[in-house]
Structures are given as structure tokens and as C-alpha cells.
Amino acid sequence: MARVTTARLHLVLMLALTFTTGIIDAVGYLGLDRVFTANMTGNVVILGMALAGADDLPVAGPLVALAGFMLGAAIGGRVLRRAAQGWSHLSTTTFGTTGVLAVLLGVASIVAHPEEGTVWGLAVTTLLAVAMGLQAAAARRLAVKDVTTVVVTSTLTGLAADSRLAGGTGDSWARRLLAVVLILAGAGVGALLLRVGEAGVGVGMIVAGALALVVAVIGHARRERETAATA
Secondary structure, eight states: OHHHHHHHHHHHHHHHHHHHHHHHHHHHHHHTTSOOSSOHHHHHHHHHHHHTTOTTOOSHHHHHHHHHHHHHHHHHHHHHTTOOSSSOHHHHHHHHHHHHHHHHHHHHHHHSOOOTTSHHHHHHHHHHHHHHHHHHHHHHHHTOTTOOSSOOHHHHHHHHHTSGGGTSOOTTHHHHHHHHHHHHHHHHHHHHHGGGOTHHHHHHHHHHHHHHHHHHHHHHHHHHHHHHHHO
């Protein structure tokens, strides 16, 4: 029962991070020159269209976001490679780092608004992408089924392909649907936060970062409780 409860908690925590991903990508796309800092599929598509000469599409933003995300994922993979299965102290560190980076970038963006196409704007994009790469690597290591926190295309595929309509059993439909709904809701919240003006970009990052820190604290507390119970 304890293992089931822990698995359910991990699912809830990863769904919470999926919600924050929606916020981050809305802030990035609407406030940082049409660039995604978590959804790399979107960046690849935007970059391809931009390189083909599509009007007013950015090249530098998607490029630095891709580089930053890969760097963050590589660092996360390296750090977590020898971590124990399940939630470890390295999971706490990695998710916590994601939250701290997002909060600090949010505060800095309120102090100095990241204008589109500027060095500062590209720096914010890159560092935010690094944070999301770290998150994706940590979520991948935790391996909560159907919840990667940063992409829902595979989740939608599984939802449809395994549905009763497709002749499947419909297993895991609830978590898959929740992941899609939460990233959708996060994107809506991110868009609404931008209505407060230039500060909305920073506020969105702070909200997402704070939620990531809450996830790190809750996950760490559960791990410590389980460790103490088995000692």
C-alpha cells in the first residue's frame, strides 16, 4: 500500500510540473519572441519554417532554446545516472534547481524586461530552457508512466491508440487526459498572467518556479519519511 501511495504521489507531482510547463511555454511563446523553452518539437517546427523564409519567425530564439534544453537534459542525465530508482536526493536537487532557476529568472525579468531579440532576452530563453531540460531529465528518471512533464504528443497518441474505440483496454486514460488538460490549463494561466503587462513574463516564471520548488519539497519529504520508516 505504501508503494502504491508513493507512486500516486509521484504521479500527482509530475502532473503539477506538467501544469508549470504550460505556464513556461506560454510565457516563452508570447513574451520571448515566439519560442518554446520546454516543448522542443514546437521549436524545431518554428526553426524549420524560419529557415525556409517564413515571415517574421525567429531563428536565434529556437536555436538557443534547443541548445539550452539539451544542455540541461545532459546535465540532469549525468547527475541522475547513478541515482537510486524512485525519488532520490538527486531528484530533489534537480527539481529544486529547476524551481530556483525559474524563480530567479522571473525576478530578474521583472527588474529588466527581456526584450525580443536582445542579448538579455536570448539569455533568459537559454537559461529557462536549461531549467526545463533539467526537469525533463529528472522526470524521465523518475519514470512516471505517461507523464513526461514537457510533452503531450506521445500522451495523446497513447490515449487514442489504447482507447476502447481503437480496440484497446483504455488503461491509464485518466492520467493521460489529466496531463493534456493540465498543460492546456497552464498555458491559459501563463497567457492570463501576461495581461498584467511587461511584469507578466517574470510573474509567470516565478509562479512556475515556486510550484516546482513545492514539488521538490513534497517529494523529498516523502522520501525522508520512507527512509526513516525502513531504518
